[in-house]
Amino acid sequence: MLTVEENERLTRIGAGTQAGKYLRRYWWPMCLSTELPERDGAPLRVRLLGEDLIAFRDTEGKVGLVEAYCPHRRAPLFFARNEECGLRCVYHGWKFDTKGDCVDMPSEPAGTTLQAKVKILAYPTVEKGGVVWTYMGPKELMPPEPDYEWTRAPATHRYVSKTFENCNYLQALEGGLDTAHSSFAHYNKLGDRTNLRQHDRSPHIDVERTDYGYYYVSQRNVDDGKYVRVYHYVMPAQQLRASVIGYEGVRNKPARLDGHIWAPIDDVTTFVYNIMCAPHPEDELTPEAVETREKAAGRGREDSLPGTFRLKRNQSNDYMIDRQMQKTQNFTGIVGVNTQDFALQEGMGAICDRSKEFLGTSDKAIVAMRRLLLDAIAVNEKGGTPRAVDPKTYRNVRAYDRVVPTGQDWKTVMEKDLVAIW
Amino acid sequence: MLTPEENQRLTRVSRGTPMGELLRRYWQPACLSSELPENDGAPLRLRLFGEDLIAFRDSEGKVGLVDAFCPHRRAPLFFARNEECGLRCVYHGWKFDRAGTCVDMPSEPAGTTLQSKVKLLAYPIVEKGGVVWTYMGPKELIPLEPDYEWTRAPAGHRFVSKTFENCNWLQALEGGLDTSHSSFAHNNFGNNKAEPRQRDRSPKIDVERTDYGYYYVSTRDMGAEGKYVRVYQYLMPAQQMRANNVGWFGGKNEVPRADGHIWVPIDDTTTHVYNFMCSYDETVELTPEWVESRETQMGRGQNDLIPGTFRLKKNQSNDYMVDRQMQKTQNFTGIVGVNTQDFALQEGMGPICDRSKEFLGASDKAVVAMRRLMLEALDIAQNGGALRGLNPESCRAVRPHDRIVPPGQDWRQLFEGELRAKW
Numbered sequence: 001m002l003t004v005e006e007n008e009r010l011t012r013i014g015a016g017t018q019a020g021k022y023l024r025r026y027w028w029p030m031c032l033s034t035e036l037p038e039r040d041g042a043p044l045r046v047r048l049l050g051e052d053l054i055a056f057r058d059t060e061g062k063v064g065l066v067e068a069y070c071p072h073r074r075a076p077l078f079f080a081r082n083e084e085c086g087l088r089c090v091y092h093g094w095k096f097d098t099k100g101d102c103v104d105m106p107s108e109p110a111g112t113t114l115q116a117k118v119k120i121l122a123y124p125t126v127e128k129g130g131v132v133w134t135y136m137g138p139k140e141l142m143p144p145e146p147d148y149e150w151t152r153a154p155a156t157h158r159y160v161s162k163t164f165e166n167c168n169y170l171q172a173l174e175g176g177l178d179t180a181h182s183s184f185a186h187y188n189k190l191g192d193r194t195n196l197r198q199h200d201r202s203p204h205i206d207v208e209r210t211d212y213g214y215y216y217v218s219q220r221n222v223d224d225g226k227y228v229r230v231y232h233y234v235m236p237a238q239q240l241r242a243s244v245i246g247y248e249g250v251r252n253k254p255a256r257l258d259g260h261i262w263a264p265i266d267d268v269t270t271f272v273y274n275i276m277c278a279p280h281p282e283d284e285l286t287p288e289a290v291e292t293r294e295k296a297a298g299r300g301r302e303d304s305l306p307g308t309f310r311l312k313r314n315q316s317n318d319y320m321i322d323r324q325m326q327k328t329q330n331f332t333g334i335v336g337v338n339t340q341d342f343a344l345q346e347g348m349g350a351i352c353d354r355s356k357e358f359l360g361t362s363d364k365a366i367v368a369m370r371r372l373l374l375d376a377i378a379v380n381e382k383g384g385t386p387r388a389v390d391p392k393t394y395r396n397v398r399a400y401d402r403v404v405p406t407g408q409d410w411k412t413v414m415e416k417d418l419v420a421i422w
Numbered sequence: 423m424l425t426p427e428e429n430q431r432l433t434r435v436s437r438g439t440p441m442g443e444l445l446r447r448y449w450q451p452a453c454l455s456s457e458l459p460e461n462d463g464a465p466l467r468l469r470l471f472g473e474d475l476i477a478f479r480d481s482e483g484k485v486g487l488v489d490a491f492c493p494h495r496r497a498p499l500f501f502a503r504n505e506e507c508g509l510r511c512v513y514h515g516w517k518f519d520r521a522g523t524c525v526d527m528p529s530e531p532a533g534t535t536l537q538s539k540v541k542l543l544a545y546p547i548v549e550k551g552g553v554v555w556t557y558m559g560p561k562e563l564i565p566l567e568p569d570y571e572w573t574r575a576p577a578g579h580r581f582v583s584k585t586f587e588n589c590n591w592l593q594a595l596e597g598g599l600d601t602s603h604s605s606f607a608h609n610n611f612g613n614n615k616a617e618p619r620q621r622d623r624s625p626k627i628d629v630e631r632t633d634y635g636y637y638y639v640s641t642r643d644m645g646a647e648g649k650y651v652r653v654y655q656y657l658m659p660a661q662q663m664r665a666n667n668v669g670w671f672g673g674k675n676e677v678p679r680a681d682g683h684i685w686v687p688i689d690d691t692t693t694h695v696y697n698f699m700c701s702y703d704e705t706v707e708l709t710p711e712w713v714e715s716r717e718t719q720m721g722r723g724q725n726d727l728i729p730g731t732f733r734l735k736k737n738q739s740n741d742y743m744v745d746r747q748m749q750k751t752q753n754f755t756g757i758v759g760v761n762t763q764d765f766a767l768q769e770g771m772g773p774i775c776d777r778s779k780e781f782l783g784a785s786d787k788a789v790v791a792m793r794r795l796m797l798e799a800l801d802i803a804q805n806g807g808a809l810r811g812l813n814p815e816s817c818r819a820v821r822p823h824d825r826i827v828p829p830g831q832d833w834r835q836l837f838e839g840e841l842r843a844k845w
Contacts, residue, residue, distance in 0.1 A: 180514055180529045181514050183514075183529065184514050184515040184528075185512050185513050201529060202528065202531050327503075331503065334501070344512070347500065348496045353496060356493070356496060357495050357496055358494055358540050360529065361530055361534070362514065363494075366495075
């Protein structure tokens with residue numbers, strides 16, 4: 001349980017809020033590279049951490065991210081012309097480059113001194129791993145570029161997608177650090193006890209703090225040992241987990257390392273970046289394998305509203321819940337693993353009221369995350385450097401899962417599994 | 423006229439407000455029984471007095487009404503599994519029975535003590551008269567079960583429906599205690615001067631306080647034929663009963679009966695109206711065809727509702743499909759449906775009517791009397807006194823009546839015996 005005040009502190013992320021200032025110490029996914037497919041293409045509306053922005057790929061292929069409104073009379077730059085290395089506002093023709101410099105001001109007399117004085121707010125960007133990242137914090141505190149194993153993996157062994165979620169980022173992130181719910185919410189074949197998550201529905205959870213956040217180990221009793229999953233929480237809002245072993249206990253083909261980053265659009269909406277990375281060279285992620293997996297997660301090609309990152313099964317239609325299916329086939333009556341998550345997370349309300357919750361031992365990893373975030377906010381307020389700002393802390397991090405035979409120590413068995421190879 | 427403070431005091435219903443606490447002292451309709459048609463069927467979303475709740479009919483057919491969010495991590499129980507006498511949250515499998523007791527906690531280690539500590543907010547339920555009633559007040563003050571004549575009438579002689587209204591409950595209730603508007607807003611028959619309500623459009627109104635609230639008598643002058651007298655009942659906090667023995671044109675109705683409404687706040691700015699009918703004549707059942715024709719006349723027939731909802735197709739978003747030509751030539755409002763006409767006027771006052779700007783007349787006597795009773799009740803509730811209408815003994819025999827009283831006769835004598843329940 002949190003106090004109302006703590007809940008506010010953790011969930012409000014606008015500029016000037018404590019969490020807002022803290023989260024701005026990190027590089028954030030701003031959009032997928034594929035959302036800006038061509039040079040001088042259409043400007044893209046982006047809303048991140050409560051700020052309305054416009055992204056564009058300029059004539060040289062560089063991505064700019066600027067305020068959504070022209071500094072002149074606040075006309076919307078969404079309608080701007082993206083041409084000759086800059087965005088030109090279609091109201092009076094003022095033009096700005098990716099750095100935010102005003103490079104033309106044709107509505108003013110030649111030789112105007114105004115041009116040199118006007119800047120548009122512009123955030124630095126970097127493209128890595130199929131994602132366009134931005135840094136929205138103080139310039140002097142900008143960390144080195146983000147560097148996760150999955151951002152280094154070859155394009156054939158990595159896949160990133162994105163989904164809109166209609167609630168605050170924190171309750172979404174909490175779902176990602178909660179292995180216990182998968183025995184229930186994702187119990188998708190009623191009566192099938194061969195599923196590893198059904199053997200043991202109250203996994204033992206241990207959390208270990210690290211420089212980048214923590215890893216946590218969930219252990220479920222299975223027939224001949226323990227099903228051990230090592231999850232990572234990379235601060236502030238990334239989860240990495242392994243799906244080397246499938247629900248039925250057989251190695252997945254291809255095996256995968258999965259994860260999410262929950263990027264706040266604003267206080268009440270979130271973009272979830274969904275990461276897949278092959279753990280080994282033989283696990284190439286073919287388009288077919290990707291589509292199969294995305295479909296199971298509930299975000300296959302047919303599952304999204306065309307032209308958006310929103311699911312067809314959403315809050316407005318109760319995720320197309322089928323009560324008959326719920327009685328006979330799966331636990332929720334909802335199709336799609338992450339659609340099931342959305343139903344539960346969005347259904348908590350725009351911002352979950354944590355002053356009314358009641359936590360158990362299965363929530364250990366969630367409690368640990370909240371403590372780290374509250375600590376980090378305090379560290380940032382005092383001018384310190386929070387965990388995971390420095391990429392060195394997380395660049396070799398890798399999640400993994402295995403069935404560890406009875407009598408063996410998971411730490412010994414999995415030691416090498418947990419080091420990045422890409 | 424009310425001061426803004428009084429208006430606020432009378433209209434706001436969330437927990438902790440004076441009116442919210444007063445209304446929670448009474449049993450209130452939570453939903454229709456027909457909204458929970460089967461055991462172990464789909465959970466039903468309800469919102470009552472600003473609280474988000476989930477109703478479910480369990481394996482034994484008993485209804486539970488609980489907080490809409492699981493106490494664990496606040497996952498929505500709308501998606502829960504309704505099975506084996508309880509609601510099981512689909513996030514981590516925690517299960518609660520209709521009393522709110524946690525009966526299973528499979529995500530925690532066996533033998534956890536947590537299970538006995540966790541409770542889900544649950545309100546008591548009783549089903550009567552085709553309605554699921556709940557009590558949301560302090561446990562130690564729970565009154566006896568609701569008991570009205572229409573809840574006791576046989577199913578064939580009783581009908582209850584429900585409509586969504588997009589405004590605060592009080593302005594809706596006020597419309598129900600205001601006989602005089604029916605001469606205008608419900609002047610639906612081409613200004614037919616033979617209609618009793620058109621022969622006298624400023625009825626005399628007398629209010630008599632009772633243990634349950636009040637009754638009020640409206641008397642319309644019918645010239646040589648005498649007086650058209652209607653006795654309306656106001657049962658606190660928000661129920662109205664009126665009789666329709668006499669038809670719109672003064673003759674005997676084919677189905678003599680009591681009609682009525684209960685206005686139940688969804689929250690401060692929306693209301694569910696329960697509409698009930700109860701046939702007075704043992705030999706006259708309410709056939710489905712007759713009910714449908716009557717509901718259609720009211721504006722809420724099967725074809726008048728947005729499918730799957732209790733909302734009218736003719737609503738605020740389309741100006742109730744007002745037809746200005748019809749208004750010139752056929753009826754007073756240009757709107758079809760008696761209660762649709764009411765909705766247009768009541769919803770059009772805004773989400774909460776600003777009573778500091780009103781200007782009341784003699785025709786508003788019953789409205790004023792209701793407000794006074796309410797303001798008094800707010801004080802009584804605060805001081806721990808006895809509230810009107812709380813004890814079912816005070817309500818159970820109440821019945822409204824209407825008839826034409828011939829010249830020279832006293833309505834009291836003619837009505838005596840007719841104002842007592844017969845079911």
